[in-house]
Structure formats: C-alpha cells, structure tokens
Amino acid sequence: xxxxxxxxEPNLMDMFDADSKDRLICRVCGSLVAGxxxxxxxxxxxxxxxxxx
Numbered sequence: 001x002x003x004x005x006x007x008x009e010p011n012l013m014d015m016f017d018a019d020s021k022d023r024l025i026c027r028v029c030g031s032l033v034a035g036x037x038x039x040x041x042x043x044x045x046x047x048x049x050x051x052x053x
Contacts, residue, residue: 012040015047 016024016033024033024040026047034045 012044015044016040 013024015027016035017027018035020036022036025031026033026043028036028047031043033039043045
C-alpha cells in the first residue's frame with residue numbers, strides 16, 4: 001500500500017490579499033499578481049523554487 005507523498009498543499013489564496021481590481025497582492029513579497037488563470041499558482045511555485053524569494 002502506497003503512502004502519501006507529503007503534506008497537502010496549503011490553500012494558495014491564503015498567500016494573497018485581494019486588490020480592488022482583479023489583482024492579488026502577495027503577502028510574502030508584495031507583488032501584484034493577476035487573479036485569473038494560473039497566475040496565483042505560478043507565483044506560489046516561484047516562491048517554492050530554490051531560486052525564489
């Protein structure tokens with residue numbers, strides 16, 4: 001029986017504050033991120049990368 005590969009990924013939206021326009025503000029680095037599509041996930045991945053902030 002295979003076990004899980006690690007802890008579940010946290011909710012991405014907890015990492016962002018909402019802007020008045022369809023943008024998100026990263027709580028970690030303060031960057032504006034588009035709220036549509038895969039942009040929040042891509043920004044999260046950047047922080048998780050070895051060269052990310």
